Amino acid sequence: MSTQLTGPEDLTAKARIRAAAFALVAERGVHSTTVRGIAQRAGVSPALVIHHFGSKQGVIDAISTWIVEYLHRNTREPDRGGDPAQALQRRLVRFERMVAEVPLLGAYVRRMLLDGQPDGLDWFRRAVDLSAEELAHRERMGKARPSTDLRAEAAMLFILGFAPVLLGPMLEHALGLDFDDERSWTRWRDAESELLTSALYPGAATTDAP
Template identity: 65%
Template sequence: MERAADEQAPVRPDDLTAKARIRNAAFALIAQDGVDAATVRAIARRADVSPSLVLHHFGSKQGVVDEVATWVADVLGDVTRDTDPQAGPAEAHRRRQLRFERMTTEVPLLGAYLRRMLLDGTENGLEWFARTVDASEAGLNQREALGIARPSVDVRMTAAMLALLGFAPVLLRPHLEHALRLDFDDEDDRRRWRAAETALLTRALYPRGAVADAPA
């Protein structure tokens, strides 16, 4: 069962290496049980390697935890990066929404990892969220410089709000489903959320035209 769970990690080109198996094992442990459960021995047992090999590749437990955090940030960066310079700002946002949604649907452990890192209040989680806000701020600064987004009164504060809005369906799914009487497993309900988010940001940040939320 553990090995099957590890296979739910996001796939990247290096995922057949021993180092990647160790990282995937740590990712699964953190997602399911938190950072405290991801001891060197537990990681090694899950990856089916020796503890000494874990230390050889990463130096310490913290080294593995940091590698997982960087890896997840890179994966999210890949799926939320603008890939079509011709797309309008609202359409580009909708596409980022879709790619993030698909990734968290296809890789359930990713959502679990995000909830652990962002809701447990650990030092690792605090630092991970700060890095997420850094990335959001950089993207917003770029869009403002290009004239795509309206200038913000406080760019970093706005960037943090954008990050929270993007993570909301993962972090607050049961609360949103209860309050809105919807089911995020249902494509029509997910489309409603995407359309409302895109419309909100189009009015607030991206005034150069909105788009209707088309079927995925």
């Protein structure tokens, strides 16, 4: 998994604009992000932003799609055998690493989910769509028990995964954690894994992933 949201092949003006807008939304929120601010951060003219994306909303929509697909691509479990509980552990480790290696990702998700803007509502719906798709895929593969309400459970899984990002200070205070410390992440991950294993994969082994 790349530690950056852009790679060497993604150094075009359009990619720089997208990356600049992503950073600004993470730092300031959608409402306070402007075309002029995006252009200044990307080192281009406002006219070029409009040329590539049509409007500020066009940039915001492009980022939303980009980030949802990025999350899905980096947490999806490949089609392979093995114990479902171990597969869950691998997903949790990848997710944790992804959040740590791209700090603005957590800030972006916080802004989108907690600012109360229509863009955030739409972004969450799209994230739940992909989460439900992935959960349905695991059910078809026999890696998860059938859900009675697939979308509701998919939404719960998404929220639980992002709990340290959204509620970090509260969790640290209530549980005596420090998410800057690997041991705290391990404690949270193990508890999450135990909870989800018993709910999604009853009877599965709980051996830690390699």
